Amino acid sequence: MIRDFFRVMVVDLTTGKTRLKEIPGRAEYLGGSGLAAHLFREFGHIDRDWDDPEQPLIFAIGPLTGYFPLMSKTCCAFRSPYHNQYTESYAGGKSALSLRFADLDALVVTGKAKRLTAVCVGSRLVDVRDVEYMRGFDAIQTGRVLRKIFPGSGRRSIMRIGPAGENLSAYACINVDTFRHFGRMGGGAVMGAKNLKAICVLGDRGFDLPEGKAYPKLYKHIFEQLTTTEMMAKYHGLGTAVNINPLNALKSLPWKNLQQTSSPEAEKISGETFADDTLLRNAACAGCPVGCIHVGFVREQFQTNNQYLYRQVGYDYEPIFSCGGMLEVTEAPEVLRILDVIEKEGLDCMSAGVALAWATEALEKGAISENETLEPLKWGDSETYMRAVEHLGRQDNDFYRLLAQGTMKCAKRYGGEDYACVLGQEMAGYATGEVFFVAEGLGFRHSHLDSGGYAYDQKHDEKDVDKALNFLLQDGRERIVLNCMVGCLFSRGVYKDDLLAEALESVGYGELNGSMEDIGRRVQRMRWRLRLEMGYRPDEVVIPKRYTEITTWKGPVDVDYMDALRRAYAAKIMEMGAPPEDEGTQAPLSTAKKTPS
Amino acid sequence: MKALRAARMERCIGCHSCSLACARQVHKVLSWNKAGIRISSSGGLSTGFEARVCLACHPAPCAQACPTGSLAQRRDGGVIQKRNLCIRCGKCAEACPVDAIFLDHLVNPYVCIHCGQCVPYCPHDCLELVDLPSREEEEGSDD
Ligand code: SF4
Ligand code: SF4
Ligand code: SF4
Numbered sequence: 001m002i003r004d005f006f007r008v009m010v011v012d013l014t015t016g017k018t019r020l021k022e023i024p025g026r027a028e029y030l031g032g033s034g035l036a037a038h039l040f041r042e043f044g045h046i047d048r049d050w051d052d053p054e055q056p057l058i059f060a061i062g063p064l065t066g067y068f069p070l071m072s073k074t075c076c077a078f079r080s081p082y083h084n085q086y087t088e089s090y091a092g093g094k095s096a097l098s099l100r101f102a103d104l105d106a107l108v109v110t111g112k113a114k115r116l117t118a119v120c121v122g123s124r125l126v127d128v129r130d131v132e133y134m135r136g137f138d139a140i141q142t143g144r145v146l147r148k149i150f151p152g153s154g155r156r157s158i159m160r161i162g163p164a165g166e167n168l169s170a171y172a173c174i175n176v177d178t179f180r181h182f183g184r185m186g187g188g189a190v191m192g193a194k195n196l197k198a199i200c201v202l203g204d205r206g207f208d209l210p211e212g213k214a215y216p217k218l219y220k221h222i223f224e225q226l227t228t229t230e231m232m233a234k235y236h237g238l239g240t241a242v243n244i245n246p247l248n249a250l251k252s253l254p255w256k257n258l259q260q261t262s263s264p265e266a267e268k269i270s271g272e273t274f275a276d277d278t279l280l281r282n283a284a285c286a287g288c289p290v291g292c293i294h295v296g297f298v299r300e301q302f303q304t305n306n307q308y309l310y311r312q313v314g315y316d317y318e319p320i321f322s323c324g325g326m327l328e329v330t331e332a333p334e335v336l337r338i339l340d341v342i343e344k345e346g347l348d349c350m351s352a353g354v355a356l357a358w359a360t361e362a363l364e365k366g367a368i369s370e371n372e373t374l375e376p377l378k379w380g381d382s383e384t385y386m387r388a389v390e391h392l393g394r395q396d397n398d399f400y401r402l403l404a405q406g407t408m409k410c411a412k413r414y415g416g417e418d419y420a421c422v423l424g425q426e427m428a429g430y431a432t433g434e435v436f437f438v439a440e441g442l443g444f445r446h447s448h449l450d451s452g453g454y455a456y457d458q459k460h461d462e463k464d465v466d467k468a469l470n471f472l473l474q475d476g477r478e479r480i481v482l483n484c485m486v487g488c489l490f491s492r493g494v495y496k497d498d499l500l501a502e503a504l505e506s507v508g509y510g511e512l513n514g515s516m517e518d519i520g521r522r523v524q525r526m527r528w529r530l531r532l533e534m535g536y537r538p539d540e541v542v543i544p545k546r547y548t549e550i551t552t553w554k555g556p557v558d559v560d561y562m563d564a565l566r567r568a569y570a571a572k573i574m575e576m577g578a579p580p581e582d583e584g585t586q587a588p589l590s591t592a593k594k595t596p597s
Numbered sequence: 598m599k600a601l602r603a604a605r606m607e608r609c610i611g612c613h614s615c616s617l618a619c620a621r622q623v624h625k626v627l628s629w630n631k632a633g634i635r636i637s638s639s640g641g642l643s644t645g646f647e648a649r650v651c652l653a654c655h656p657a658p659c660a661q662a663c664p665t666g667s668l669a670q671r672r673d674g675g676v677i678q679k680r681n682l683c684i685r686c687g688k689c690a691e692a693c694p695v696d697a698i699f700l701d702h703l704v705n706p707y708v709c710i711h712c713g714q715c716v717p718y719c720p721h722d723c724l725e726l727v728d729l730p731s732r733e734e735e736e737g738s739d740d
Contacts, residue, residue, distance in 0.1 A: 066617075067627060069614070100627075101629065124702060153637045154636060154637025154638065155629055155637075203629065204630065204702070205628070206620065206626040206628025206630060206701065207628070208625065208626055208627075209621060209625050209626055209627055211625070215621075216621055216622055219621065223718065227720050281610075281645075282610050282721075283610050283611055284610040284612035285612075286611065286612065286613045286629065287612065287613060287614075288612055289612045289614045289718070289720040290612075291610035291612060291720065291721070293610075
């Protein structure tokens with residue numbers, strides 16, 4: 001089943017036709033991140049904007065997806081509406097196993113439908129439907145209707161967008177199976193631009209496994225490691241929300257649009273508080289026994305006389321930082337209520353929270369007025385923020401239209417760039433210091449997951465540019481290998497290169513033994529090359545002033561060190577993304593460059 | 598005689614580890630359907646999860662419907678499966694009152710044989726093997 005080639009389904013929404021293609025390259029690209037970039041080379045266009053109907057939306061899984069625990073994610077790649085360059089985003093839910101059991105290594109959607117459309121693909125099914133009646137449906141409602149119109153309950157994944165995606169917000173997300181998201185970089189808008197409301201992937205096949213004991217034995221071994229190690233207990237127990245208290249103690253918790261890096265109030269929205277007061281249950285991506293998804297609940301009185309309704313809202317560290325701390329909303333249920341609205345609108349919660357934090361400060365400082373915000377945004381005022389999220393999703397005026405394209409774009413028009421917390425994209429929740437700010441500011445994915453810069457900051461107070469740079473590159477490369485397998489990054493302590501090689505061997509695909517590091521390097525270069533070809537200039541990246549004003553456990557941020565690291569990393573990216581000498585197989589797409597719109 | 602019970606499904610996180618384990622170890626396939634236990638949400642993930650699994654009926658309607666003896670009654674409830682006798686008519690799945698038999702596209706039936714191999718793979722201890730009360734011989738039973 002792990003083949004030398006990739007089996008790829010290509011859906012063309014313009015014609016309504018679907019093709020299956022067999023594309024060689026397993027040994028060079030492995031899968032996931034590598035496969036997606038490779039497919040972008042085949043189907044993408046360097047010389048056309050992100051919303052050109054011909055640009056592809058790509059979903060790719062890895063060779064071991066479904067075969068081993070935590071090989072449970074999907075890589076989604078596209079030209080981003082946020083910066084008009086190549087990008088990728090990761091999510092789990094049931095998306096990865098559904099693709100595996102649909103017998104697809106990747107799904108590529110090209111073209112643009114005339115009317116709003118939903119697509120269902122499976123191993124023996126392709127169904128393209130007009131769902132114009134769903135226009136404006138929120139993400140939850142959309143899921144509910146789709147469950148009725150497509151088959152396969154329990155063995156399918158439903159990916160869909162809310163109003164923000166339809167309205168082409170640059171950080172509209174793709175909701176996957178209710179509690180997971182292709183969050184960052186605007187995949188939702190790419191679907192919106194294609195008039196694609198939803199994709200259902202039906203995983204309805206099974207595959208023979210190798211005879212013998214080696215595979216089940218190795219599975220058991222890995223399963224045990226992943227379900228008993230301490231590292232995993234953290235994700236399962238309080239979940240990533242466990243980070244609030246330690247980051248607060250380290251003065252590394254972004255607070256009130258990063259005016260502060262800690263607050264005595266943080267305890268009220270800590271992982272512990274969420275667990276005690278709002279946690280309803282855990283959930284998992286299919287194929288992952290860890291179950292890090294934390295579902296909280298809020299109840300709301302909607303009428304006097306004890307008439308209540310309740311909602312279930314997923315939470316994690318990042319949503320709490322962005323819609324809690326950044327907005328100084330310090331009651332757990334209120335954070336969940338804001339997140340619930342963001343979920344329905346179909347926005348990335350990190351970007352939405354950070355954007356509203358900037359808007360609050362800009363309002364406070366007089367850069368904008370209530371004419372723009374339409375609401376009296378005020379730190380801690382969740383009701384107002386909930387309404388603002390709706391304005392943002394629906395782009396109710398020019399201000400929100402621009403804010404939905406990115407905080408920095410808005411700040412450029414209205415003023416307040418100094419305190420826009422943008423590192424490539426609206427920041428992730430780690431005010432840990434220089435290495436992280438550079439890592440995210442120049443990072444490929446503009447989340448915090450390219451490399452563990454945030455962890456490096458927490459462990460190192462020396463200021464050694466070479467050492468930090470080496471860490472970013474090496475850690476980045478190791479993560480790329482896991483991104484090609486499309487394993488969950490939480491499992492990176494367990495899935496080292498040797499174990500991955502052993503796992504491939506056990507299912508009869510030992511050919512990649514020893515070449516894992518080469519693949520990591522190749523994919524790293526290929527991804528940067530795509531970005532550079534689309535106009536990325538890492539040497540021109542600016543880290544906003546706010547980041548130079550903060551203090552962490554190491555003291556004030558060292559601007560010179562940060563700058564030196566920024567320049568060194570930018571130079572390295574240019575080098576990695578330079579046209580290859582030794583990769584003659586890679587025909588360049590086109591040399592025409594586009595500047596971001 | 599033992600039977601598998603999905604006794605604590607309120608705890609289920611939807612990881613499919615159980616069905617993947619059954620498919621892998623009992624049926625030697627990679628699948629989340631071709632298994633004695635299948636997990637589905639009970640209408641969207643916010644409603645929790647259900648297990649489709651054999652209830653160990655006695656008499657077992659699927660065995661009664663099977664024309665070839667491929668599914669035979671187990672002594673205290675549930676069925677014994679002999680794959681080589683199956684003609685893939687699909688009658689068993691039709692007869693199961695709780696949709697516990699999965700038919701793949703080639704009409705191969707997959708049904709729980711109450712071996713318990715899935716149990717240790719459930720990280721939330723949702724599943725257990727219990728002793729079935731032993732039954733009298735045929736005449737004394739209630740069919
Ligand atoms: S499909 Fe096979 S097991 Fe089921 S009733 Fe028919 S012969 Fe019996
Ligand atoms: S008890 Fe055995 S046959 Fe039944 S579901 Fe579990 S592993 Fe499969
Ligand atoms: S292994 Fe347990 S928690 Fe996972 S799906 Fe099965 S019953 Fe649910």
